[in-house]
Amino acid sequence: MADEIVNVNEFQALARQALPKMYYDFYAGGAEDEHTLKKNVQEFQRIILLPRVLVDVSKIALSTNILGYTISAPIMIAPTSMHKLAHPEGELATARAAAACNTIMMLSFTASCSVEEVAASCDAVRFFQLYVCKRRDIAVNLVQRAEKSGYKAIVLTADRPRRGRKEADIKNKMILPQLKNLEGLMSIEVFSDKGSNIKPNANEIFDPSLCWRDIAWLKSITSLPILIKGILTREDAIKAMEVGAAGIIVSNHGARQLDYTPATISVLEEVVQAVGRRVPVLLDGGVRRGTDVFKALALGAQAVLVGRPVIYGLAAKGEAGVRKVMQMLKDELELTMALAGCPSVEDISRSHVRTDRDRLQ
Numbered sequence: 222m223a224d225e226i227v228n229v230n231e232f233q234a235l236a237r238q239a240l241p242k243m244y245y246d247f248y249a250g251g252a253e254d255e256h257t258l259k260k261n262v263q264e265f266q267r268i269i270l271l272p273r274v275l276v277d278v279s280k281i282a283l284s285t286n287i288l289g290y291t292i293s294a295p296i297m298i299a300p301t302s303m304h305k306l307a308h309p310e311g312e313l314a315t316a317r318a319a320a321a322c323n324t325i326m327m328l329s330f331t332a333s334c335s336v337e338e339v340a341a342s343c344d345a346v347r348f349f350q351l352y353v354c355k356r357r358d359i360a361v362n363l364v365q366r367a368e369k370s371g372y373k374a375i376v377l378t379a380d381r382p383r384r385g386r387k388e389a390d391i392k393n394k395m396i397l398p399q400l401k402n403l404e405g406l407m408s409i410e411v412f413s414d415k416g417s418n419i420k421p422n423a424n425e426i427f428d429p430s431l432c433w434r435d436i437a438w439l440k441s442i443t444s445l446p447i448l449i450k451g452i453l454t455r456e457d458a459i460k461a462m463e464v465g466a467a468g469i470i471v472s473n474h475g476a477r478q479l480d481y482t483p484a485t486i487s488v489l490e491e492v493v494q495a496v497g498r499r500v501p502v503l504l505d506g507g508v509r510r511g512t513d514v515f516k517a518l519a520l521g522a523q524a525v526l527v528g529r530p531v532i533y534g535l536a537a538k539g540e541a542g543v544r545k546v547m548q549m550l551k552d553e554l555e556l557t558m559a560l561a562g563c564p565s566v567e568d569i570s571r572s573h574v575r576t577d578r579d580r581l582q
């Protein structure tokens with residue numbers, strides 16, 4: 222019998238075995254030197270937990286409210302592209318797992334299943350992640366379709382005016398399949414099959430002129446709340462507040478865009494202070510343990526998003542793998558809360574962690 226999988230990291234090795242090298246590298250890789258990729262994980266490890274003892278932890282309440290939706294734990298599924306390269310059922314399996322875990326799934330613009338297919342496959346609360354194309358009618362089309370299909374929020378990814386440089390994809394001559402959500406909207410000709418087509422594709426399609434004043438336009442085409450994903454500084458958090466974002470996602474795109482950006486956990490507190498509880502602040506990047514979730518909550522995040530571990534679970538074991546990844550993180554968080562003396566997520570406070578900043582003071 223195969224060894225039991227005891228933590229989320231073990232799914233990565235299983236995914237590596239299950240996938241062709243080109244696809245594994247596509248999912249696992251980061252930009253250029255992959256400095257930020259490593260830092261996203263390592264900076265969590267520098268934070269120390271300060272437990273309280275003799276607290277009644279006979280019951281632990283993990284449930285959390287995000288924009289009015291109650292989820293079973295503060296752990297959600299980040300938008301990641303092309304799940305069918307990981308498993309034939311693609312995002313449909315991921316969405317079913319999200320529903321089974323009672324969490325929120327953010328569906329990627331570059332998903333391999335359409336907005337409608339995913340909506341029909343399960344009743345998980347879904348947010349739709351948007352990239353804005355040069356042809357603005359495409360955003361209008363997709364936002365309207367998402368709204369009609371019952372998605373509850375738009376997640377505008379703001380950190381990708383151009384595609385970051387992932388050298389493994391260049392070496393592997395990675396070819397991206399047609400984007401399912403753009404079928405019938407955009408000519409397939411931009412999807413050349415000569416060498417790695419990722420960079421020309423992305424730079425052809427996405428609009429590098431997108432800027433803060435365009436949020437007003439985005440708000441004019443939807444009544445859904447808009448979260449801005451890809452914030453790493455106090456300045457941008459303030460701008461996001463000024464343009465009326467309903468939430469902020471502290472993210473460096475899983476270290477796939479600009480290398481040498483800070484690890485997300487190291488800038489979370491600065492962003493939280495700038496936002497001052499006006500809207501929820503979420504975080505993704507490097508979350509691999511329940512203790513990581515606890516640390517993010519202690520530093521002010523309302524919830525975290527998980528990217529690669531979900532894909533690894535999907536690649537290894539389909540829907541059951543995604544469920545297991547989410548369940549393991551949730552179980553670890555529950556144990557962490559019990560051992561740290563926090564019966565509910567609201568009890569997790571700044572005084573439960575020590576960061577490098579605290580050591581300097």
Ligand code: FNR
Nearest residue numbers: 248299300301302329378474475505506507528529
């Ligand atoms: C991503 N990410 C991403 N983000 C987004 O807004 N739209 C997208 O289509 C994608 N696609 C994508 C593909 C793959 C393979 C990865 C690994 C990531 C970024 C994602 O939403 C999230 O920010 C990171 O994945 C979080 O970091 P971890 O959990 O992967 O470390």
